[in-house]
Amino acid sequence: MHHFVVPAKVGTHFRPLRCGPHCRDQNPCLLEWHRIARGTPLIELVVLLCLPVLGAAVLAVIGERTYASTVNVAACLLTFLAAIALTARVARDGPMLVLDRQFFIDPFNVFLVALTAFVGLTTAIFSRPYMEIERANGRLSAPRLRLYHSMYQLFNFTMLMALVTNNMGILWVALEAATLTTVLLVSLYRTPASLEAAWKYFILCGVGIAQALFGTILLYFAAERLLGAGGGALLWTELNAVKGQLEPTVLSLAFVFLLVGYGTKVGLVPLHNWLPDAHAEGPTPVSAVLSGLLLNVALYAVVRCKVLVEGSGSSSFARELMMGFGLLSVVVAAFLLSRQKDIKRLFAYSSIEHMGIMTFAFGMGGPVANFAAMLHMTVHSLTKSAIFFTVGHATQQTGTQQIDGIRGLIGTSPMIGWGLALGTLAILGMPPFGIFASEFLILTTAMRDQPWAAPFLLLSLGIAFAAVFSKVQPMVFGESDVRPLSHRPALIPVFVHLLIVLMLGLWIPPYLAEWYRQAARLIG
């Protein structure tokens, strides 16, 4: 093992390349360096972005044939492998700019890329039997499955695109495209309620994201005076380099619009109205990816903007705004939890609560809070999607989403019952699961840095615990009245997710911790 440093090249913005622990020989690294420095597209990145698009096209052609769902899983698996390869590359070589600075990969977004591709894969595995059962139950016709599979892949593409792009304009385009791909998925069942949910989702997120576009225009306006017109002034890395000289008033105004815009997608109170409806009325795999992926990526966009605004001199403004919105979301969602009667709405409100916690933590800033927020992002999306997997099958068994109608899961299908029970304990922050660790870190940091906020957080977590636990407990235990599923459910993803969450609560692998730490430092 050896370390050597290649001097930074003119015109590129790499950190000096450091040979990683895997390096045995000097030559491959040099070759690698030349490949990147010449601006050759990173093969992993191209594969990562092309696979979902290709998958969508293939699935649109295959249509309703029975192996379509297998192709869907295969496309997600390949995307996941590409994401792993990309992650390995970044872990070894550090942050990098690709394709004429249009793509930027650093520890902050690469961990989300890996998480997104992973949850995308497990949800595809889960949705295979789930959608078969929906079809057997007569809720779906075959042609709609074509739409579902194609849009699922395109949604994955927009998520990955939003993460890896360096251009704030393209980030906006990708997040808007994510709404467009999921709006028809939310209305997949064509029931009156699902159409209403989809319409609400479309209009609210559309208007929200229009605000974000205005924020992006203002950002460009501030940057263009320093960086000149053209493509450079919207590139995050360029903006980040000159953020100290950007006009603070314009940036503050831009951040208000950006936070309101992307915050609508994060589901921050009071912009959260679309979220419970879209989660409750769409098919369960869509609920899982909305909670597990979309909310994270929208929050990622907010954090990227926050870094720029904080650097411009109006330092405390962005932080206070994020902390305020985050805390409001936590408190309001916690109180609304106890009033829910629909199981998917219940967990949708729980998502609002957790996104609020993350927004608050990112708002506080500092290495520990950022670390905890990223850990929370990871464990929340794993746990929440696992919960939606079990809830999906539970509602299929009982034929209702009403909490009162679901009873005694553990008696009839122990795996679903245990999955739901463990997932609920994990999401409520019980030790030894990972959410306990991240919430504990966030709470202790809040007590130290923002003592006024800690009581609100603690109180909300307590209320949320009481509300969710008292509702889920009789669903898992109690007398049962259920019918068997027509296809065997794929429950492996549930337990894989929960196992990872458990592991992250007990022991964070050193490379992952290092990664979070680097990202936390980048965010500042």
Added chain:
Amino acid sequence: MTAVPLYAQLINLLAAVLLLLAFAMLSQRRVLSLVNLYAAQGLALAISTGIVAYATAQGHLYWSAGLTLLLKVILLPGILHRLIRRLDVRWELEGLINIPTTMLIGIVIVVFAFNLALPIAQLSNTVTRGTLGIAMASVMLSFLMMITRRKAIPQVVGFLSMENGLFFAATSATYGMPMVVELGIALDVLVGMLILGVFFFQIREQFDSLDLKHLEKLKENE
């Protein structure tokens, strides 16, 4: 007082036209006229972008003006007209608030927008900076239109005209966004419109009407 160059006068004129059209849309009761007003707004936008392109010799703005013309004057109004014909929805529209009140709220919004835009406009060094307030006002007026209208198509027209206002803000404050971003936005708007078209038919099929009062069932505590 220094003489204002002709192109700047023209742009200011078009900005005023844009604002007037936004008010006209706010007060328009008939859905077909609403779409026509939207097309007119697109035309004003395309011409003003073209003038800015000519005055500042920014090549990419010509492309952007062409794109606006194609998308917002021809394609989107065309799709909307087709939808209206196919769905046969030519009834009169009713707002939540009566029109004079809406107009009064609109005026308050314009004053507010001008005040909000003032500090930014002073920083700008483009020839068109004075119009930023108008752009912001038309965004907010479209927003008002979306809030006060109860039918699906007017809400969508409001959404699209909001995008017009944003686009005008981009041209007047910064000479337009980079081309790749503009293309992406145009693509999103077009795809969004197509999806909405599909969606209208789904709503119609389900409720036999495009009135959004049917879409108010999902509430808390159900």
